[in-house]
Amino acid sequence: MYVCNCNGIREREVRAAIEAGARRPAQIFQACEARPRCARCVCDMREMLDQSQDALRYAAE
Numbered sequence: 001m002y003v004c005n006c007n008g009i010r011e012r013e014v015r016a017a018i019e020a021g022a023r024r025p026a027q028i029f030q031a032c033e034a035r036p037r038c039a040r041c042v043c044d045m046r047e048m049l050d051q052s053q054d055a056l057r058y059a060a061e
Contacts, residue, residue: 003041003048004041006036006037007032007035009034014032018048018049018052023049024049025046
């Protein structure tokens with residue numbers, strides 16, 4: 001599924017960037033060699049980042 005239609009960034013690419021250490025949407029764009037255009041995807045990226053952080057937090061408990 002596409003997260004960013006403007007740049008053609010797919011969910012798996014976002015997840016790969018997060019696993020590689022991205023902690024902000026800007027870092028995800030950088031990892032995907034893209035720049036934000038309309039920025040509609042930023043909220044979805046933030047949600048994915050939050051989910052990743054929650055998963056790490058629960059795993060640490």
